Amino acid sequence: MTNEKKGLSRRDFLKTTGIATGALVGGGVIGGLIGYNAKKDGKTTTDTNAVGGHEAAAVRGLMFFTNQQDFHVLSQAVERIFPEDDLGPGAIGLGVPYFIDNQLAGNYGSNAREYMQGPFFAGEATQGYQSRLTRAEIFRQGIARMEEEAQKRYQKGFAELDGGQMDEILTSFQKNEVEMKGVSSEFFFRLLRQATLDGAYADPIYNGNANMDGWRMKGFPGHQMAYINVIEEEKFQKIEPKSISSMQH
Template sequence: MEHALRFTRREVLKALLAGGPAAAAAGMPTGGAAAQAAGNGTAAPAASTPSTAAAAPYVWRFFNAKEVRAVEAAIDRLIPTDALGPGAKDAGVAVFLDQQLAGAWGSGDHFYKQGPFVAGTPQQGYQLSFTPAQMFRAGLASLDQAAASGGKGAFADLDSAAQDQLLKRMQAGDIPATPLPSAVFFAALLDATIEGYFADPVYGGNRDMASWKLVGFPGAYASYMSDVERHGVAWTRPPISIADAAHGGHGGHMR
């Protein structure tokens, strides 16, 4: 936890570009990673996904009001807003998680669920019976319960220092959460938070393509054939999402 909860945005970006804590976090993968690990595809993008702060209020599909407070508070500590730009909460990562958990990935579609479930080796990855939806529901509840045991209300009611300490305990497996180990939930939450932060905005997170702008990622341009031979020329075009490309926002030369 000493590393995970001291991430600045710059450290997250550097780590991901170098191979990334998303790959190192030992937990259930989401989206494309889940397709490799468990044969499961990413949830289909929802047409109602808000892409800007001016969009209509988002209607939560999986999280209840208490869970929204908990998950937003937790992801805000994992990738906080700083001088470089918005963090996970402000970039809408909770919406990404909500859509994934409400879809096929959340229900464990194509996960092997017949058992027996026994402890595996690190190389074998996730070995428990929980679907992602079950894991997040139980994990967020245990986070609030641990906070309440200290007499200061729910996790979202704690100050940032107390939240960090509780997340450190969760990562270390020190929060009673049987039969779901708290360290397993923490790793899954961190992995999913990072993925949602860098996913295409059509999936709910990375609002206004904030993370792509930070790393200079161009996004979903359909073709680069006009630009591949233009060596040494800076890419100055703004990034576009899958939704933008579908409406003709692609192709052409750099300007």
């Protein structure tokens, strides 16, 4: 988790998490294709909505969250993990909350394509998915627990806290200091962090990475048809990124 007070920039965060090595997260990893809007020039169409006091450009409409307050908690949490800075937009600006919402409404949230039969045992940190709960159930419980922690510690809703207070609560989840049922809070934090990165760098057809700004911050070209025109160039090539949607026209 990034911590602005400790001077950890997003650039440092990307380096230390391995994302800067070029191992980008593909949208297909986190679930099935979600509906999208695309112009014929390959850019996703966007509207501007206020999410928790921030402007977000993403495909509109919630598919999983029915409580707007829960969506605000999610939005503020992912923004703390991937904050806006001088390099570009943060999670909210990239539409990550909408990405996670849409994914939770599909196979990712229901674990429909995964083996979910017992027996269930507490997994080690090095093991994969071990909970009897689906991701949708884990996210619902995790968001409710974040709100409860905020009320208990500060007598405010999570979305009303300042950045340092949000970080304190998120760090408690990361350190497995918050009690959850059927899953550890540390595992919930890992899911939340990974989903945040997925939404920031997945192809925009999955409703995150708005306007491909996540790719632009990394200089990643997205899905090009070919590189034959620049393959022999010695200088670094700055290429305007393209979404999969541009290949369908």
